[in-house]
Amino acid sequence: MKRLIVVLIGLSVLFAFTAFAQAPAPAPAKAEHHAKATHKTLSGKVTELTDTAVKVEVTVKGKAEVKEFVLEKALIGIAVGDDVTVAYQVKDAKNVAMKVVKKEAPQAAAPAVAPAPAPAPAPAPKK
Numbered sequence: 001m002k003r004l005i006v007v008l009i010g011l012s013v014l015f016a017f018t019a020f021a022q023a024p025a026p027a028p029a030k031a032e033h034h035a036k037a038t039h040k041t042l043s044g045k046v047t048e049l050t051d052t053a054v055k056v057e058v059t060v061k062g063k064a065e066v067k068e069f070v071l072e073k074a075l076i077g078i079a080v081g082d083d084v085t086v087a088y089q090v091k092d093a094k095n096v097a098m099k100v101v102k103k104e105a106p107q108a109a110a111p112a113v114a115p116a117p118a119p120a121p122a123p124a125p126k127k
Contacts, residue, residue, distance in 0.1 A: 039098065042067060043085045046078060054078075054097060056086060069097035078102050 044058035047066055051074045057066050069088055078084060083103040088095045 039087055039089055041085060041087050043083070043103070046080050046082050046084055049075065049078065049080055054086075054100065056084060067095060069095045069100075071097050071100075075100055 042056065042058055044056040044067070046054060047057045048055040050071075052071055053068055054071060054075065055066050055068050057064055059065075069086055078100060085101050085103060086097050087099040087101075088097045090096070
């Protein structure tokens with residue numbers, strides 16, 4: 001009787017370990033990389049501007065190139081000659097501008113203000 005109980009406990013332990021030894025389920029296949037477009041940024045000077053496109057001159061490896069970006073909406077506050085940073089995506093072999101930000105001219109450093117001298121200590125009371 002004791003042997004039967006020991007054998008049954010041994011078999012239950014054996015089956016318990018095999019349940020944990022199963023291979024994990026395979027991960028679902030990832031979607032194509034094309035589903036998530038990557039954002040790119042570029043900085044340069046505006047050479048041409050229309051309601052539907054902007055051309056920006058950039059310097060790449062010492063050479064000046066003009067890149068054209070399709071606009072989803074007209075730009076306000078940007079003119080030809082402005083330095084801009086363009087955040088864009090490539091869609092259907094076209095550079096589509098998501099955001100165009102005008103670079104502000106660097107402000108001249110303000111002269112350092114000297115700290116005010118510390119007040120003189122009050123005289124000690126006389127006894």
